[in-house]
Amino acid sequence: MKLDSRIPSGPIEQAWDKSRFDMKLVNPANKRKFSVIVVGSGLAGGSAAASLGELGYNVKCFCFQDSPRRAHSIAAQGGINAAKNYQNDGDSIYRLFYDTVKGGDFRAREYNVYRLAQNSVNIIDQCVAQGVPFAREYGGALANRSFGGAQVSRTFYARGQTGQQLLLGAYQALEAQVDAGSVKMYTRTEMLDLVIINGKARGIVTRNLVTGQIESHAADAVILATGGYGNVFYLSTNAKGSNCTAIWRAHKRGAAFANPCFTQIHPTCIPVSGDYQSKLTLMSESLRNDGRIWVPLKGGDKRAPSQIPENERDYYLERRYPSFGNLVPRDVASRAAKAVCDEGRGVGETGLGVYLDFADSINRLGRSAIEERYGNLFEMYNRITGEDPYTAPMRIYPAIHYTMGGLWVDYQLMSTIPGMFVLGEANFSDHGANRLGASALMQGLSDGYFVIPYTLGNYLASNKLEKVDTSAPEFAAVTKEVNDLVAQMLSIKGKRTVSSYHRELGKIMWDNCGMGRNAAGLSNAITQIQGLRHEFWNNVNVPGSGEDLNQQLENAGRVADFLELGELMCRDALHRNESCGGHFREEYQTEEGEAMRDDENFQYAAAWEYAGQDTEPILNKEPLAFDYVHPAQRSYK
Amino acid sequence: MAATGAALYLFVTVHLLGNLQVFLGPDAINHYAAALKSVPEILWGARLGLLACVGLHILTTVQLARINNKARPTAYAKKANSASTAASRTMYLSGPTIAAFIVYHLLHLTVGSAHPQFSETDVYSNMVFGFRVWWVSAAYIIAMALLCTHLRHGVQSMFQSLGFNHPKHSPRIQKFANAVGILYFAGFASMPLAALTGILPPFFERL
Amino acid sequence: MKPASMNLTLHVWRQANAAAPGRMERYDAPNVSEDMSFLEMLDVVNEQLISDGKEPIAFEHDCREGICGSCGFMVNGVAHGPQKGTTICQLHMRHFKDGEELFLEPWRATAFPVLKDLVVDRAAFDRIIAAGGYVSVRTGSAPDGNAISVPKEAADIAMDAAACIGCGACVAACPNAAAALFTGAKISHLGTLPQGQAERSRRALRMVEQLSLEQFGSCTNIGECVAACPKQIPLEMIARMNRDHLKAAWTSRGEHRSGGE
Known part of the structure; x- marks a missing residue:
């Protein structure tokens, strides 16, 4: 497999302008002759579908939820970065670019990141114009706050519901296009496979989740914006429905999967309380602006937090990283929490937790200021734990939150399958080995509003696309495979529920491919996952039929794919003999326990190529160049 | 509905003020009644206007009820009320009861066919003798209680429907409307009670 | 413990x-x-x-x-x-x-x-938004985010309204199965912001019209919706909708329907 990243030549500052000029255009009158499928309706998919519909393309947009407004982008709390420099504190496009490349531990593609930083500015303008109610100062100007991994205040926010408000903006733009007739929306419809004709992506096969009908949809291009795969860990901050099915099945049809092991552990989540636990809830990283993280100085200290005097507390982030303190990037904060818990200094019933304490801020700023900033988060914490964070510190612990890996795409966001584009969290392009806070929303909207409208046109204008409809034999062949798969899952009628497999897979992944990884554990995990997958296909119990709304069947298909993806993640983690960003190999660390990168041998994106069931995947490498931000050990001390 | 409700609310106010003149003695109220009737064009104009308001109020209500019944054809097996006032939930009950009462009220004190000692000109006696029958007074008082709960939700609802709801002013308006409702009830109920207890004596006892 | x-x-x-x-x-x-x-x-x-x-x-x-x-x-x-x-x-x-x-x-x-069981179809909500619950702004055509200042109070009211999650509890709790709180929230959110003014009348007319096309009931202002709302959207948002709708209905020249073919 040849990886052509199509990175433009010339200075990075002009690269995007230049490549936009070099791209071919589709004549306005011809746009309606082209059809585009968009799978996913979150920030990336929703903004893409709306923008493409507005340009005049015939768009079909698909989501498995009952409404495009429910895509999981909605749950993002803290904010969205943009290099506006409204605070006059030294921010610039170049600084956002620099912070993101460094934050990603030098495993992202520089040119993509630079473009992302450029687009960030337009995103804010676009969203404000749509009526996104960003926080304002009394003078009426946009307000900002700081986020981890940055020393400027560049994060725009709408209370603790920034993702919701940005998504509603994109959703409303999308519904306006639905009303105008340029986008047709297919809700409660799940993509189950990709159809390739003459080497190009030409359609998808879907299941109507209400009627069970397997349907075919043809188009001139297919865009996947289906989000991340964090649910491979079972417990994560992702929505229960978030899944890897669309990207995984596209991978099996020929799309390379890049850096699958790069997963992000978010440091501030509510700890697990019992084995019935179905998901983990994030407490926005913005809390670290005003909360101080600590554990007791001595292990096994079971006193209530208020009984522990100042000098017997260890504010370990402030101690280890005096310049960034509680605002170190997510991977650093998470690993530090794991380290203190491993030392037996963790708090709470399970010992897997650290305190996030607001007492100082409440004393300094007053309760009402804290309420204004984080009221809804405090309420959420109280609802879940029954404890009051205004009077006792929160207990938090890291949890799986985001996946930096995803389908490999070139600079124009096209995968290794011509005609198939991948946007947002589903692709691998912009965050390297670690994503900075408030950058996911930025990337989703950059891809959807400001990249794909150009690059898709370029593809359509520069390729000869023969007429194709769903009567093509390729559709029939894929439909048969999908039908067979569904029938097979329903016919096993074994002893174990789908969730029980998912939980077990999650535990294997968390224990071996989570915050700390090592070669022995990963090898062992691969064997365990293979065994579990084999058992799944012989002993799973999927009740009901395929002809109606069957949530167990939906979930079974997703878990089946996770059982394959999990193995690839472990292989990727095993092959990458270095520590970088969210990928921490215990064998590769400094004496102080910091990650040790190996730029000589691993400064590349690992793009895995599917080679068939039970055959080892093929590793392809895209070398990464760092001409602008020179690799150095990240230091937040 | 808000507009006709508002008109009817206004009428109720004027009607109450007019009738309270009964406490000023037979002459005052009888002159007032005569004055009202002196220009038939105005009297009938007002009556027709009121009738139209009542008719429209009922018609819009029936339409609303039809839409709302269609909007939820299957009832819940269990349904709890969390925030609504009893007044607001019983509008469909208080409304028709008040309508039925109005018919009786017209036959009783306007047309007189439901009044054994009706006089065309002596409004004072019509009221005093009419209210001396305890069950008639009871019916009036109950009807007035229903009317006032109807108005209580009606006022709040009217402001809401016309688009006025302000976090500072609306609670004040509502408090004012509640107070007015109680005042109206007291005003209306005072007349039958006064007749029953002899505070309002028949005209011959006043001489 | x-x-x-x-x-x-x-x-x-x-x-x-x-x-x-x-x-x-x-x-x-x-x-x-x-x-x-x-x-x-x-x-x-x-x-x-x-x-x-x-x-x-x-x-x-x-x-x-x-x-x-x-x-x-x-x-x-x-x-x-x-x-x-x-x-x-x-x-x-x-x-x-x-x-x-x-x-x-x-x-x-x-x-x-x-x-099925406890699952209902809420696509009607999407159609209400499609009828006018948006600001039409072509991608890439927006002025600078700080070009139009938005008073903090307006931004706060807009955010209170925009907090709606579209779950449908307001409809479920309403004895009339009305969707006034949902629709009112969106009309208030966009109508409070300067960016939403151009389409304010059209939005109110079209969204309210869609409400009845979807066979939602009519609001009788009793407030059960507000008590049920998980985001505690206030009743004020319905009044704002009524205000915008009355005003628009009064001043409309009767050509608010357009768009879809």
Whole structure:
């Protein structure tokens, strides 16, 4: 497999302008002759579908939820970065670019990141114009706050519901296009496979989740914006429905999967309380602006937090990283929490937790200021734990939150399958080995509003696309495979529920491919996952039929794919003999326990190529160049 | 509905003020009644206007009820009320009861066919003798209680429907409307009670 | 300290599909931990049902952190259950007592047909938004974000309204199955901001018209919706809708319908 990243030549500052000029255009009158499928309706998919519909393309947009407004982008709390420099504190496009490349531990593609930083500015303008109610100062100007991994205040926010408000903006733009007739929306419809004709992506096969009908949809291009795969860990901050099915099945049809092991552990989540636990809830990283993280100085200290005097507390982030303190990037904060818990200094019933304490801020700023900033988060914490964070510190612990890996795409966001584009969290392009806070929303909207409208046109204008409809034999062949798969899952009628497999897979992944990884554990995990997958296909119990709304069947298909993806993640983690960003190999660390990168041998994106069931995947490498931000050990001390 | 409700609310106010003149003695109220009737064009104009308001109020209500019944054809097996006032939930009950009462009220004190000692000109006696029958007074008082709960939700609802709801002013308006409702009830109920207890004596006892 | 556990009896509406008749069925939920969320309690009941060879209870859910708006059903006649300002996914079992009987029913409204068990079709909400719940701004054509200043108070009111998650609890709780709070919230959100002014009249007219096309009931201003709303959107938002609609209906020249072919 040849990886052509199509990175433009010339200075990075002009690269995007230049490549936009070099791209071919589709004549306005011809746009309606082209059809585009968009799978996913979150920030990336929703903004893409709306923008493409507005340009005049015939768009079909698909989501498995009952409404495009429910895509999981909605749950993002803290904010969205943009290099506006409204605070006059030294921010610039170049600084956002620099912070993101460094934050990603030098495993992202520089040119993509630079473009992302450029687009960030337009995103804010676009969203404000749509009526996104960003926080304002009394003078009426946009307000900002700081986020981890940055020393400027560049994060725009709408209370603790920034993702919701940005998504509603994109959703409303999308519904306006639905009303105008340029986008047709297919809700409660799940993509189950990709159809390739003459080497190009030409359609998808879907299941109507209400009627069970397997349907075919043809188009001139297919865009996947289906989000991340964090649910491979079972417990994560992702929505229960978030899944890897669309990207995984596209991978099996020929799309390379890049850096699958790069997963992000978010440091501030509510700890697990019992084995019935179905998901983990994030407490926005913005809390670290005003909360101080600590554990007791001595292990096994079971006193209530208020009984522990100042000098017997260890504010370990402030101690280890005096310049960034509680605002170190997510991977650093998470690993530090794991380290203190491993030392037996963790708090709470399970010992897997650290305190996030607001007492100082409440004393300094007053309760009402804290309420204004984080009221809804405090309420959420109280609802879940029954404890009051205004009077006792929160207990938090890291949890799986985001996946930096995803389908490999070139600079124009096209995968290794011509005609198939991948946007947002589903692709691998912009965050390297670690994503900075408030950058996911930025990337989703950059891809959807400001990249794909150009690059898709370029593809359509520069390729000869023969007429194709769903009567093509390729559709029939894929439909048969999908039908067979569904029938097979329903016919096993074994002893174990789908969730029980998912939980077990999650535990294997968390224990071996989570915050700390090592070669022995990963090898062992691969064997365990293979065994579990084999058992799944012989002993799973999927009740009901395929002809109606069957949530167990939906979930079974997703878990089946996770059982394959999990193995690839472990292989990727095993092959990458270095520590970088969210990928921490215990064998590769400094004496102080910091990650040790190996730029000589691993400064590349690992793009895995599917080679068939039970055959080892093929590793392809895209070398990464760092001409602008020179690799150095990240230091937040 | 808000507009006709508002008109009817206004009428109720004027009607109450007019009738309270009964406490000023037979002459005052009888002159007032005569004055009202002196220009038939105005009297009938007002009556027709009121009738139209009542008719429209009922018609819009029936339409609303039809839409709302269609909007939820299957009832819940269990349904709890969390925030609504009893007044607001019983509008469909208080409304028709008040309508039925109005018919009786017209036959009783306007047309007189439901009044054994009706006089065309002596409004004072019509009221005093009419209210001396305890069950008639009871019916009036109950009807007035229903009317006032109807108005209580009606006022709040009217402001809401016309688009006025302000976090500072609306609670004040509502408090004012509640107070007015109680005042109206007291005003209306005072007349039958006064007749029953002899505070309002028949005209011959006043001489 | 071990969390307390309890035994509950559930009466759940079971309905195979939109066309089939439904009925209430009784289930036991033993050993429920008080730290479970309501949906985790149902997960456990479902795992048992599957193991017993029975059909699990279908209910909608996704983010399980109270923001996506997927979940929601009636618990003892109250939308999203007894805790104020809380979606059912965030409701924890510590709010119930050992031995309680709980009645679970789907949202009931003509505009929200039941698809299965506790799952209803809320596509009507999307169509209401499509009718006008947006600001038309071509991608890339926006002025600088700070070009138009927005008073903090206006931004705050807009945000209060925009907090709506579109779950449908307002419709479910309303005795008239009206969607006034949902629609009012969107009209208020956009109508309060300077960016939403150009389409303000058209938006109000079209969205309110869509409300009746979808066969939602009419608002009688009784406030059950506000009590049920997990985001505690105030009744004020309905008044704002009424105001915009009255004004628009009065000044309209009668050509607000356009767009779709």
